[in-house]
Amino acid sequence: MARPRKPLLSRDRIVAAASALVDAEGLDAVSTRRLAAELGVSGPSLYNHFRTKDDILEAVADAVSTQVDLSMFDPADERDWPTALHDWAVSYRAALKAHPNIVPVFARGPGRRPAGLRIADAVFGAMVRAGWPPAQATHIGALMRYFITGSALASFAGGFVDDESAYDPADYPHLGRAHLLAEHRQQVDEGAFDTGLGAIIDGLASRYAATVRT
Template identity: 65%
Template sequence: MPRPRQALLSRQRIVEAAAALIDAEGLAGFSTRRLAAELGVRGPSLYNHFATKDEILDAVADSITVRVDVSFFGDVDWRQALRRWGHSYRAALAAHPRIVPYLAQGPGRRPAALAMADAVYGGLVDAGWPPARATHVGALMRYFVAGSALGSFARGFVEDPSVYADQYPHLAQAHRLAEHQQQVDEGAFALGLDALIAGLSGTYEETVGPLPPLAKETEADESHDLHR
């Protein structure tokens, strides 16, 4: 029989299928056997492209991380850079919450994750942060963003008011939270990010020195933050 014009498998096809499988069934439901079945191939075929299951997971993780924008580090005030990065980072992770526990780990050998770490760390050090503190700030941001992207607090309430009204008088309106899930979750994240940056600004002034006034973000910048 003539050879097919295109190979049955490619790294990209494997990564896309693995990401879809994890989105649907979570990390616990992911296996190379299950992935091979989804792709309609035998398991060993995967190892022509990836040596191990962890390599596949790393590639999936990097395919998400590469969407995070860090281009502004070094171009704008570090406070603005952290805010823009935070919104972009959360948007990428929130689109794939079931792989967030894997993404929350250190960058390992993942190229996109290492490039992000390099940009953030370099931008903070260039802005005057001591190297150790720059490491702490980068890690802190990752903890905060990953935690916010794991799931929806608002979606955890049912829409039946009788569940809350009698026994939990302060939650009489909690049944409406699921209806406004996006506003609640995004509002909470934005508030937390502002508070985090304000706290870091105080630490910077205690450690490094006075900060210049922060230029007001333009409407275009704010829209960029919220829709990354």
């Protein structure tokens, strides 16, 4: 029998299958047994490419990281650092929003993930080129990761139920319209992200003007 032209298994096939499972069912759905069944191979064959389930999830997270736009941090790009930081944050959150179930892996940091490390390197390098001291550039990178991943971990508005009786005015005098939040989940969550991002950028710009330029 002729050998197949393409190998039955590859890292890319495993990552694609794992990504689909994570998107559809969450992190707990991923197991070597489940992936082997999805791919039509034996379980042990996965270990030729990944040692553990965590390694697979790290690869899924790294694949999502490649969707983040870093062009604004290219030295040839003419955007100033506040605009670049803003545009990158929007792109980063969009990637996480498209794959919300993988966000807890992102929250652990880039680890050894190549694409994740390229993000950290690009942000740090751009801030240093803009004149921020290295320590402050590190703080900015950490701050942005906290904010972006935190905003993608869960929905604030989705945390409220749509039952008006759950918010008795006697107990919660200021939550009379809280039952409407879930209905306007996207509007509330997007507005919160835009407000927070704007506040962070404005605050950093003020600090830059007061300390870095002096």
